[in-house]
Amino acid sequence: MPTTTASRRREQAKFEYNAFLALCPTRQLLDSLSDKWVCLILAALADGPLRYSDLARQIAGVSQKMLTQSLRSLERDGLLIRTVTASVPVRVDYELTALGESLMPVVRAVKIWAETHMDEVLAARAAYDGEG
Amino acid sequence: MPTTTASRRREQAKFEYNAFLALCPTRQLLDSLSDKWVCLILAALADGPLRYSDLARQIAGVSQKMLTQSLRSLERDGLLIRTVTASVPVRVDYELTALGESLMPVVRAVKIWAETHMDEVLAARAAYDGEG
DNA sequence: CTGTATCCTGTTCGATACTG
DNA sequence: CAGTATCGAACAGGATACAG
Numbered sequence: 001m002p003t004t005t006a007s008r009r010r011e012q013a014k015f016e017y018n019a020f021l022a023l024c025p026t027r028q029l030l031d032s033l034s035d036k037w038v039c040l041i042l043a044a045l046a047d048g049p050l051r052y053s054d055l056a057r058q059i060a061g062v063s064q065k066m067l068t069q070s071l072r073s074l075e076r077d078g079l080l081i082r083t084v085t086a087s088v089p090v091r092v093d094y095e096l097t098a099l100g101e102s103l104m105p106v107v108r109a110v111k112i113w114a115e116t117h118m119d120e121v122l123a124a125r126a127a128y129d130g131e132g
Numbered sequence: 133m134p135t136t137t138a139s140r141r142r143e144q145a146k147f148e149y150n151a152f153l154a155l156c157p158t159r160q161l162l163d164s165l166s167d168k169w170v171c172l173i174l175a176a177l178a179d180g181p182l183r184y185s186d187l188a189r190q191i192a193g194v195s196q197k198m199l200t201q202s203l204r205s206l207e208r209d210g211l212l213i214r215t216v217t218a219s220v221p222v223r224v225d226y227e228l229t230a231l232g233e234s235l236m237p238v239v240r241a242v243k244i245w246a247e248t249h250m251d252e253v254l255a256a257r258a259a260y261d262g263e264g
Numbered sequence: 265c266t267g268t269a270t271c272c273t274g275t276t277c278g279a280t281a282c283t284g
Numbered sequence: 285c286a287g288t289a290t291c292g293a294a295c296a297g298g299a300t301a302c303a304g
Contacts, residue, residue, distance in 0.1 A: 017191070039162060052285075063278050092285080114157040224265080
């Protein structure tokens with residue numbers, strides 16, 4: 001059997017797997033959560049609605065661009081709602097939806113594991129880097 | 133009060149926040165998990181040890197470079213162990229550590245939420261995109 | 265078999281400036 | 285106040301070739 005066939009089969013498998021991943025719900029969720037700021041926004045909104053500028057102040061490290069972009073993404077996914085109050089100056093509030101709140105236990109699970117075990121991870125890293 | 137002072141204060145806050153984030157265990161964990169392949173590797177190893185080529189076959193979409201890179205990262209974090217058997221040809225097995233296994237419930241929590249709610253997210257996306 | 269090294273492409277993201 | 289638009293540097297990540 002020629003090599004070309006085997007390599008073609010591999011490419012085919014890769015293609016199918018990538019198509020599968022594109023549809024895989026877990027991967028899609030992970031893609032959203034992996035955004036650097038998404039979890040921080042969710043956590044900030046867990047205590048109640050906040051205005052744009054409140055978020056910008058609480059999550060001090062984020063750029064305007066990324067904050068807006070992440071908020072849009074979360075809004076699009078139905079995890080939060082954006083309420084514009086047409087006053088002068090305009091006022092925009094962000095609030096978790098029920099769907100967004102249902103995600104919080106997952107975020108908290110991540111947080112709890114991190115706070116419980118991250119020192120072990122850091123120790124492992126130090127040991128690994130030490131050995132060189 | 134001159135504007136420069138306010139802007140300097142903002143920069144200072146941003147700097148401090150970024151320093152805080154760099155130390156925040158949750159952020160560090162999220163940074164690891166957000167790697168495209170890490171969760172897939174963890175899931176693949178949840179059922180037992182696998183060889184490099186087994187992983188490459190199961191996670192068909194990954195490039196050699198990223199697979200190796202992700203495995204090294206997980207090894208460094210103490211989540212899996214890499215065992216080299218010096219035969220010809222050489223054989224390398226990867227296996228979750230206790231620490232790695234302790235992370236699995238978190239990964240599963242993400243998976244369960246995704247499988248339960250991702251259709252709502254997709255519906256929200258469709259609605260959002262439809263409105264334009 | 266299990267990688268490492270290199271090149272090269274697309275994407276991400278911060279900074280900056282501008283708008284309703 | 286709450287964004288939008290644009291530019292450029294930095295990085296991620298795939299393809300390919302090579303090595304122990």
